[in-house]
Amino acid sequence: MSLNGYFSDLSLPELCQLLQDGKKTGLLSIQGLDHAAQVSEQYYFIWLHRGRIVAVTKRLDSRCLANLIIKRRYLNSTMTGRLFRRCPPDEPLGRFLRAQGVLTTKQLEILFATQVMGQVCELFRLPDGYFAFDPSAPLPKSEMTGLSVVATEVILPGLRVLKNWSAFADQxxxxxxxxxxxxxxxxxxxxxxxxxxxxxxxxxxxxxxxxxxxxxxxxxxxxxxxxxxxxxxxxxxxxxxxxxxxxxxxxxxxxxxxxxxxxxxxxxxxxxxxxxxxxxx
CATH class of the missing domain: 1.10.10 (Arc Repressor Mutant, subunit A)
Structure with a gap:
């Protein structure tokens, strides 16, 4: 099921709920829009597996999770790069690193919360956005911790930080x-x-x-x-x-x-x- 449109027509919470209830797998791409500026370079990519969010990035270079690991100083860039290349293509990078004993379960949870919760909450601050869902997009194993979350667990924190409620005024x-x-x-x-x-x-x-x-x-x-x-x-x-x-x-x-x-x-x-x-x- 391909799907595209604007948040002004289908809000982000409603969109996430739709994908969750339908247990959809694929890539939800979002471009933030600022109609006043008429241009925006804010892009978000949300991958879902059977309706659960498994990864969120702002780029498609397959290096966001690895860079986050380095930024949090869990591993240095040399070791991260070496393990990145050794990771099987069909296994989530986070799960592989935990199996190798270089990352703990707690560290993976922190990485997942930073990767998913933090970035999805940013989406609720966008004035508007254009979205497109591609059910044929492969899951990005190099960006996955091996953890997942239902959309409602992410929607709730997002609604807490929402400042402009005009889209939900009649709801x-x-x-x-x-x-x-x-x-x-x-x-x-x-x-x-x-x-x-x-x-x-x-x-x-x-x-x-x-x-x-x-x-x-x-x-x-x-x-x-x-x-x-x-x-x-x-x-x-x-x-x-x-x-x-x-x-x-x-x-x-x-x-x-x-x-x-x-x-x-x-x-x-x-x-x-x-x-x-x-x-x-």
Whole structure:
């Protein structure tokens, strides 16, 4: 499945979620765009294997991971070059170096976090970007540590550093809406202190506005936190109840359906309901 377009049409979180859910393998190339300057030399290359991110680079010279190892002083350039040439072409470089005893598991984790988490978070600061997904691109073994991560683990830190929320303005849950948990027990993704504070208060009878008051936070901040929890599949928005002066009929007439504009939250909740329907045997 080839795919291309602009972040203004399909946001980066939505794109990553699409590739993750489809368990796609291939190369996602992104060019950062600054329409004011009309030119940008920001390029990012994200490789995925079965929907999981395995490597992120800014160049296609097959030397980014090796240079990062040297920069962090795990190995000198001479030893890195020698081992680089010895690495089998079908084995991730990081895994090979660990098997040789020259890198530890902890060092590989640090390299992966620097390579993937840090650079993907930069993407969330781009005003806009053009993307293209190539499912036929081979995996770059020389850029791979042997580790991988699901897209949602990367999206969440990215959304935390996002400053311009204009692309998601119409997707934020309403202040009068409530949240309900979609998981039992502890969250399956790591959340920060602010997200934990909101998570502990979510209840179908407590609106986001009330949560903001209890936590002494701006409503917009709580809406953004709620959006993050919704996007990674931890919570679901429950729209505000119909007021007494409005018609509470859940079935719209044909004329009403043709004229009423349904909110984005309606579609998100509808998708959530379909996901909860058990598959037939």
């Amino acid at each position: 934020l849950p309403e202040a009068q809406s409530a949240l309900v948990s979609l998981v039992r027990g502890q969250p399956h993704v790591r959340i920060n202190q602010a997200e934990w504070a909101v998570w502990r208060l979510i209840d179908e009878n407590i609106t986001l506005g009330e949560i903001a008051t209890r936590l002494d936070l701006a409503v917009e901040d709580v809406q953004r936190i709620a959006f993050r929890l919704i996007f990674v599949g931890l919570a679901q928005e429950i729209p505000a109840m119909v007021s007494e002066g409005e018609v509470a009929d859940p079935l719209l007439t044909r004329e009403a359906m043709q004229t009423q504009e349904l909110s984005p939250s309606f579609f998100r909740n509808l998708i959530g309901l379909f996901r909860q329907v058990p598959k037939s045997s």
